[in-house]
Amino acid sequence: MNIQLSRRHFLFASAALGGGLYLGLSPQRADAAEAGQLNAWVVVPPSGPIRIMASNPEVGQGIRTSLPMVICEELDADWAAVEIVPTLADAKTYGRQVAGGSQATPVHYENMRRVGAAARAMILDAAARAWGVPVAELSTDKGHVVHQAKRAPYGQFAAAAAALPAPDLAQVAVKDPKSFRLIGSFQPGVNNRAIVRGAQPYGIDAVVPGMVHAAFHKSGVQGAKVKSANLEAIKKLGGVKDALIVAGTDEYEGLAGGVAILAETTWHAQRARAALQVEWSDSPAAFQSTSAWAKMAAEAKGKPPGMPIHATGDVSAAMARATKRVSADYAYPFIPHVPMEPINCTAQVTGDKVEIWAPTQNPEPGRQAVAKTLGVPPENVTIHMMRVGGGFGRRLQNDYMVEAAWIARAAGKPVKLTWTREDDITQDFLRPGGWHFLEAGLDAQGRCIAWDNHFISYGRDGKFVRAADIGPRDFPAGIVDDFRVGATLLPLQHTTGYLRAPSNNAFGFVTQGFIDELAHAAGADPLQYRRDFLGSPRIIGDPKARGPYNTGRMRAVLDKAAAMAGWGRKLPKRTGLGIAFHFSHLGYFANVIEASVATDGTIKVHKIWVAGDIGRQIVNMAGATNQVQGSVLDAIGACMGHAITFADGAIEQRNFGDVPMLRNEQIPPIEVAFLTPDYPVTGLGEPAYPAVAPALANAVFAATGVRLRALPFDTSLLKA
Amino acid sequence: MKLNINGKPVEVAADPDMPLLWALRDVLGLTGTKFGCGAGFCGACTVQLDGEPVRGCQTPVSAVGTAKITTIEGLSASAWGRKLQDAWVALDVPQCGYCQAGQLLAAEALLRSTPKPTDADIDAAMSGNICRCATYTRIRAAIKQAAAA
Numbered sequence: 096m097n098i099q100l101s102r103r104h105f106l107f108a109s110a111a112l113g114g115g116l117y118l119g120l121s122p123q124r125a126d127a128a129e130a131g132q133l134n135a136w137v138v139v140p141p142s143g144p145i146r147i148m149a150s151n152p153e154v155g156q157g158i159r160t161s162l163p164m165v166i167c168e169e170l171d172a173d174w175a176a177v178e179i180v181p182t183l184a185d186a187k188t189y190g191r192q193v194a195g196g197s198q199a200t201p202v203h204y205e206n207m208r209r210v211g212a213a214a215r216a217m218i219l220d221a222a223a224r225a226w227g228v229p230v231a232e233l234s235t236d237k238g239h240v241v242h243q244a245k246r247a248p249y250g251q252f253a254a255a256a257a258a259l260p261a262p263d264l265a266q267v268a269v270k271d272p273k274s275f276r277l278i279g280s281f282q283p284g285v286n287n288r289a290i291v292r293g294a295q296p297y298g299i300d301a302v303v304p305g306m307v308h309a310a311f312h313k314s315g316v317q318g319a320k321v322k323s324a325n326l327e328a329i330k331k332l333g334g335v336k337d338a339l340i341v342a343g344t345d346e347y348e349g350l351a352g353g354v355a356i357l358a359e360t361t362w363h364a365q366r367a368r369a370a371l372q373v374e375w376s377d378s379p380a381a382f383q384s385t386s387a388w389a390k391m392a393a394e395a396k397g398k399p400p401g402m403p404i405h406a407t408g409d410v411s412a413a414m415a416r417a418t419k420r421v422s423a424d425y426a427y428p429f430i431p432h433v434p435m436e437p438i439n440c441t442a443q444v445t446g447d448k449v450e451i452w453a454p455t456q457n458p459e460p461g462r463q464a465v466a467k468t469l470g471v472p473p474e475n476v477t478i479h480m481m482r483v484g485g486g487f488g489r490r491l492q493n494d495y496m497v498e499a500a501w502i503a504r505a506a507g508k509p510v511k512l513t514w515t516r517e518d519d520i521t522q523d524f525l526r527p528g529g530w531h532f533l534e535a536g537l538d539a540q541g542r543c544i545a546w547d548n549h550f551i552s553y554g555r556d557g558k559f560v561r562a563a564d565i566g567p568r569d570f571p572a573g574i575v576d577d578f579r580v581g582a583t584l585l586p587l588q589h590t591t592g593y594l595r596a597p598s599n600n601a602f603g604f605v606t607q608g609f610i611d612e613l614a615h616a617a618g619a620d621p622l623q624y625r626r627d628f629l630g631s632p633r634i635i636g637d638p639k640a641r642g643p644y645n646t647g648r649m650r651a652v653l654d655k656a657a658a659m660a661g662w663g664r665k666l667p668k669r670t671g672l673g674i675a676f677h678f679s680h681l682g683y684f685a686n687v688i689e690a691s692v693a694t695d696g697t698i699k700v701h702k703i704w705v706a707g708d709i710g711r712q713i714v715n716m717a718g719a720t721n722q723v724q725g726s727v728l729d730a731i732g733a734c735m736g737h738a739i740t741f742a743d744g745a746i747e748q749r750n751f752g753d754v755p756m757l758r759n760e761q762i763p764p765i766e767v768a769f770l771t772p773d774y775p776v777t778g779l780g781e782p783a784y785p786a787v788a789p790a791l792a793n794a795v796f797a798a799t800g801v802r803l804r805a806l807p808f809d810t811s812l813l814k815a
Numbered sequence: 816m817k818l819n820i821n822g823k824p825v826e827v828a829a830d831p832d833m834p835l836l837w838a839l840r841d842v843l844g845l846t847g848t849k850f851g852c853g854a855g856f857c858g859a860c861t862v863q864l865d866g867e868p869v870r871g872c873q874t875p876v877s878a879v880g881t882a883k884i885t886t887i888e889g890l891s892a893s894a895w896g897r898k899l900q901d902a903w904v905a906l907d908v909p910q911c912g913y914c915q916a917g918q919l920l921a922a923e924a925l926l927r928s929t930p931k932p933t934d935a936d937i938d939a940a941m942s943g944n945i946c947r948c949a950t951y952t953r954i955r956a957a958i959k960q961a962a963a964a
């Protein structure tokens with residue numbers, strides 16, 4: 096039995112936002128003690144490098160570097176000498192193993208400090224006993240225990256330490272953050288060296304002895320099942336080992352129906368796929384069409400919303416009393432995730448045991464879905480969390496895991512399923528599109544006294560589809576007293592999902608664009624108008640619920656970004672500064688963007704200034720800066736070109752030719768500053784995204800007087 | 816078929832039409848070269864043939880002939896390659912890292928022909944390589960750092 100695994104079964108960890116983790120170390124095992132396993136995350140072997148477990152999925156957000164840094168800091172080990180070891184998916188031991196919602200840092204930061212500190216305390220305790228001196232006389236330095244002139248590596252005491260009772264995590268002392276040496280520094284990712292040598296395995300690189308390569312052909316119109324297919328002809332093609340029909344399950348988002356082709360290589364499978372002839376059943380998704388939805392949305396305008404979401408005060412009365420009323424229609428499309436590593440999964444099924452090698456952001460629901468679909472116990476499903484070539488939320492859904500497992504069982508051998516880029520785009524769990532029909536009332540001083548939002552989005556069975564919802568307390572609820580938001584749902588059958596800063600990635604554009612319009616309607620400076628809009632520092636929302644925000648922190652980043660950019664300075668013709676802020680995923684961000692617009696309508700972004708506040712501590716300056724730069728440019732990309740459209744039920748785009756991505760020559764300089772007020776440490780995967788598109792639209796308005804209210808930007812509106 | 820990969824002769828039993836990308840990945844097990852789009856858009860599959868960057872997904876293995884193939888696994892054999900690797904690590908260029916094999920092979924070819932590249936040189940040489948994580952700011956900085964090393 097694997098020593099680490101056997102030990103892990105005695106560890107119980109539970110984590111909850113704000114609740115804290117406790118790590119109960121119950122009866123010690125001799126084998127674990129000998130190996131120097133101090134707890135589920137820390138192994139100090141008698142000799143050789145100290146091992147720190149990286150228990151969260153790595154999608155490029157740097158969590159396999161940053162959380163081990165936190166442990167290493169409190170353990171006081173030598174970062175340059177430790178070995179970082181990825182773990183299996185094992186939520187019972189490690190708590191929340193999800194790359195999503197910018198939650199890994201807020202959920203784990205304090206706990207990982209305690210995990211590291213507890214391990215150090217055990218080493219010190221053992222060293223004090225071995226040397227016969229009081230613990231208080233000992234100190235540590237880079238993985239060594241120090242007593243006066245004496246200095247010995249941790250490993251010397253590890254076996255004895257591992258046999259000691261583990262300290263109570265809630266009681267264990269952690270460092271004064273002022274003495275941090277590692278946390279807050281710039282540390283390159285732990286897999287960088289392997290990456291630049293081509294030696295870092297991703298999900299798509301998994302190799303299992305005896306495995307075959309699979310293509311899985313599904314209808315672009317989701318929900319269609321295979322009536323017939325020319326399997327016999329396909330089986331005769333070069334390199335093809337087998338072809339089979341996957342009937343699929345009937346529930347929405349269940350296992351899709353299609354044809355699996357198994358071959359010697361991915362290329363053989365895909366080549367054979369080109370010769371595939373399939374007759375599909377009718378699908379309830381066949382009605383889907385972008386033009387039809389646009390018509391439905393236009394028809395909903397001016398009618399009462401299909402469902403109320405939230406209302407305070409009396410919007411109609413406030414509108415009636417307003418000196419000025421401003422209305423505007425905002426719109427944004429479906430957008431895809433297109434992670435660089437195409438969707439893939441390798442699976443092996445042996446009896447009722449399933450082993451999975453997957454690039455996943457969220458393994459636990461994948462385990463459950465595989466178990467349910469294959470009818471095996473969840474504990475029989477082992478998941479290797481491979482390094483992920485980009486997530487952006489796509490791999491929070493584990494559809495491909497179920498497909499690979501199902502096909503592997505049907506094939507009777509290990510299978511690597513690789514989707515093409517076309518599969519990735521046409522079968523994505525899209526960021527839902529939407530429309531906002533907005534009206535605001537301003538008083539004689541230009542203050543916003545009424546806000547009315549008719550939100551058009553997508554739904555099924557009277558509920559929003561995944562990631563299409565608007566929250567009752569979403570900004571600016573609670574700021575404008577006479578406030579109303581209602582929604583009308585359009586029918587949708589295609590899968591939708593979370594994309595970086597879900598909902599916020601669109602709402603930031605809408606609210607910060609509209610507030611800019613209000614500022615101009617009021618004849619006010621857009622920065623000052625926003626400061627006044629936020630008002631005095633206070634908490635908006637229920638402090639006990641998720642999502643309340645502090646207007647003072649918001650104003651501080653707004654002022655910081657404005658100061659960085661030299662807000663208010665004079666600019667050449669057709670050049671403008673735009674400003675915007677947004678709170679999401681516990682993070683406060685504001686941007687200023689300088690952009691110019693050529694006479695043919697081409698937008699050039701000159702520079703982006705970003706100010707963020709994610710609490711008192713940045714864990715890793717390297718990863719943090721990367722996340723901000725990446726989020727900002729991701730949002731710029733969405734302004735410039737990403738849009739998914741439907742015709743005859745299916746997505747029309749196929750590959751990067753239809754979904755243009757930003758390229759090297761389009762990248763503006765980005766200046767990032769973090770404010771670090773004394774609040775809990777939170778995450779960075781998402782909050783830097785939402786305020787970017789509106790800052791750019793607002794800059795374009797400042798440059799041209801043309802208000803862009805739809806994503807992606809239609810630059811033909813900007814011709815001089 | 817005989818190929819020369821990273822300085823070594825290699826015998827590969829592959830269909831002549833098979834793109835080099837798949838011969839490397841699925842036949843020879845050299846998985847450092849990545850599949851991104853299969854259609855020539857992204858550059859994830861970039862390898863060098865006689866030092867020139869090409870798209871592995873668009874190059875049939877039969878078209879390679881006697882050209883020397885360099886993949887990411889062989890990049891360390893080049894002095895520029897090692898400088899780039901060091902700069903990539905030190906500046907923490909990778910986010911997910913998936914595109915970086917292609918980026919590095921494109922950058923190495925750039926520095927070999929243009930040891931002191933201007934921004935315009937970098938734009939021209941690197942434009943074919945998409946980075947979905949948008950690590951472009953640091954790719955540029957790392958190329959400059961390697962050029963100065």
Ligand code: FES
Pocket residue numbers: 849850851852853854855856857858859860861870871872873
């Ligand atoms: S995989 Fe070859 S260019 Fe994208």
Ligand code: FES
Pocket residue numbers: 155435484485909910911912913914915945946947948949950
């Ligand atoms: S680092 Fe993720 S695609 Fe470039």
